[in-house]
Amino acid sequence: MNQKVLRVEKRISADPTKLFRAWLNAKDFSLWFLSGEGIGIESVTMDPRPGGRFLINMELDGKILPHYGEYITIEEPYKLVFTWRSHATENRDTLVTVTFEEVKDNKLETKNNKQKTTTLVTLIHEDLSSELQIKMHNHGWRSILDGLSHWMKSILE
Template sequence: MHHAQWDPRHVLKITRIINAPRQEVFEAWTHAEQVKHWMCPEGSSVSFAELDVRVGGTFRIAMRIDDADTVHTGIYHEITPPAKLVFTWVSKHTHHRESLVTVEFFEQGDTTELVLLQMQLPDEEAVERHTSGWTKLLEHLAASLKKRDWRKVE
């Protein structure tokens, strides 16, 4: 697979402690019904989430913000429950080019340290937009897990 040249400065890294066990945090990323609850900024919604969680599987997630859907797509490259996910992330905010996201989940007693790394972003604006976006999403994830207003859905 050929990748366009990308600037190694166009990378973001976010670390967040989430007050929930590692398995629960991992499952929040890998079950569509759970993704719908948190993968949008507070005050917006997820129109649809389709996840085929296997290596080579794809996902499509639409965040509805200000009455417009922004669709995010990607392909899973690595799935190591409950420790690590690696997937591509494509949307209009990556200029429809692939970026690569690695999410690692570290057990810290009853809490989880989540480390999100996104590489191959097209420019500094995309880095800033995604840093802001992921920060909001992870806040929403932490709040959703704290409320426990949804349960594991098989």
């Protein structure tokens, strides 16, 4: 089988540590982890440690869509690696790596002339099996990173 890899990047105006922690706090996570219009979060369970598991029950049109996996690597605030399994991966384990890299940008300054912190969030999803899976996950992960950006902006204001 020819394995496919998806890469999604987003610059977010926030500190890498805050963004990293948003991925591991179930209460916060359920507020921003939205993969598309009409999709909600019914529940989130997390055991954020290497070898710990998570379960994200997404809801669409009254139907629960479980997404689950296991944390492989947790290197705060730089890197998070976990398996990812759902109906959209044909219930096969795939691998997701999320990195958080602080970006220096002198053009982004606050009112006090202090440099604003921006983080490049890079998500790499490996072991996808088809172009359809790439397309579906590209849409989902982009929506999720947009949700993280909007949520972070709302709590920092």
